[in-house]
Amino acid sequence: MKRPKILVTNDDGIVAPGIKVLVEIVKKIGDVVVVAPDKPQSGQGHAITLESPLRLKKVELFEGVESYECSGTPVDCVKLAKSVILKEDNIDLCVSGINHGSNASINIIYSGTMSAAMEASLEGINSIGFSFLDFSFKADFTNATPYIESIIRSVLDKKTLPSRLINVNIPKGDIAGIKVCRQAKGVWVEEFKESIDPRGEPYYWMTGKFDYQDSKNDNDLKALEAGYISVVPSHHDLTHYSSIDALKYLETSEHE
Amino acid sequence: MKRPKILVTNDDGIVAPGIKVLVEIVKKIGDVVVVAPDKPQSGQGHAITLESPLRLKKVELFEGVESYECSGTPVDCVKLAKSVILKEDNIDLCVSGINHGSNASINIIYSGTMSAAMEASLEGINSIGFSFLDFSFKADFTNATPYIESIIRSVLDKKTLPSRLINVNIPKGDIAGIKVCRQAKGVWVEEFKESIDPRGEPYYWMTGKFDYQDSKNDNDLKALEAGYISVVPSHHDLTHYSSIDALKYLETSEHE
DSSP states (O other): OOOOOEEOOSOOOOSSSSHHHHHHHTTTEEEEEEEEESSSOOOOTTOOOSSSSEEEEEOOOTTTTTEEEEOOOOHHHHHHIIIIIITOOOOOOOOOOOESSSOOTTTTHHHHHHHHHHHHHHOOOEEEEEEEOOOTTTTTTHHHHHHHHHHHHHHHHHHHHHHTEEEEEEEHHHHHHOEEEEOEEEEEEOEEEEEOOTSSSSSOOHHHHHOOHHHHHHHHHHHHHHEEEEEEOOOOOOBBBGGGGGGGGGGOOOOO | OOOOOEEESSOTTTTTTHHHHHHHHHHSSSEEEEEEESSSSSSTTTOOSSSSOOOEEEOOOOOTTTEEEEOOHHHHHHHHIIIIIIITTTOOEEEEEEEEEEEOOHHHHHHHHHHHHHHHHHTOOEEEEEEOOOOOOTOOTTTTTHHHHHHHOOOOOOOOOOTTTTEEEEEOOOOEEEEEEBOEEEEEEEEEEEEEOOOOOEEEOOOOEEEEEESSBBBBHHHHHHEEEEEEEOSSBBGGGGGTTTGGGGGGGGOO
């Protein structure tokens, strides 16, 4: 049986511990190519690089695995992997991460990890973003590893993800199991720390706290709180279908 | 009657012609504050600035309108407007644009214009992103202007947008009317132009063509093609609800 071709990327940068753990897992399963940012790209969302050229450099970071660092965003990495490196090669799966920190709830829209996976899903590739609820680069992934392997193998066996994209978040410590659920409602309430630079000019540094706004429990944050891995099927159609009829009043505002 | 407070931003930068047209329209309707990037930020998606400080500078660009240029992304602009500039002031509406170029179909996820509007919608503010299907900074917005004004007035009158966010795209030339519809299915098929720099190293510049993948006509691209303004109610819940049950097979992959 032909081994699946697996593309690996992330947003913490190619030297982050999380991507190393992920590469070790997928090496056992398929033929792996890594294309990841040459520096941290957290919070890059679905940014792409239009106004400047991109660089790709072959690196020897993962034993026996073809690997490239890229000067662009996580989404750029996926586009270059598909168009320049793998070209006609069929990619059976794209995995992104393991992110250091949560991409549950609204974090998905800011996340370079998830945007990279979404870009691959757009291009017709089944994709999984993995995130671990520990920001530390010394995070211990031991408990997470067998679950990650099992999710990847399940998706490859089924050969299909109905939405082509899943957002997997993994709690620290003991794991109770896996819950398939929806994205929790919530928002970052931004606060900025204002300071004055040595020339007397003000500057602002983003901080903020998370405001949970969900009234029900069938969501990713509640699953994580209960010690479960959350799996949220996700997609890129941002249409709010139930509003289409309610907005028909705008159609009357015509100017002859 | 109290005049509505309107926040204006964009992604082409505060000196782009599109934002000037938008400011002229909303000045007639409400009290306006502009917070927009100090340089072009197209394709920035939902990127935020975490690793460096942000600058805000008061500028005199629009007569009688409080205006700031910001060193960050479009989403940073909205966050700073809300947290640092307007604070406790209620924002009745956020308008983003007028973007030079289409944000219909999948462009919404790469667009700084739409991400800024989405960020405001996340914070509970009714938001509209406007985009005009002409990349030129010499674009003629004459036909578009009365429609933009009428959409803004309608949304302010109704005081509610069921999804809090709409994506408005406007064709060049004659306008047939307004259609409320869904995001068309499609994807950018990326190609990269490879060149060699003066030191002999390769670099890649993103290009690409759009691949229309929709089998039906009730979408924004078809509306635009027929000369209509497209209005797509949009939101930030990326859950693919219909897949939740189909993915329950993953819940069985537990490791005791």
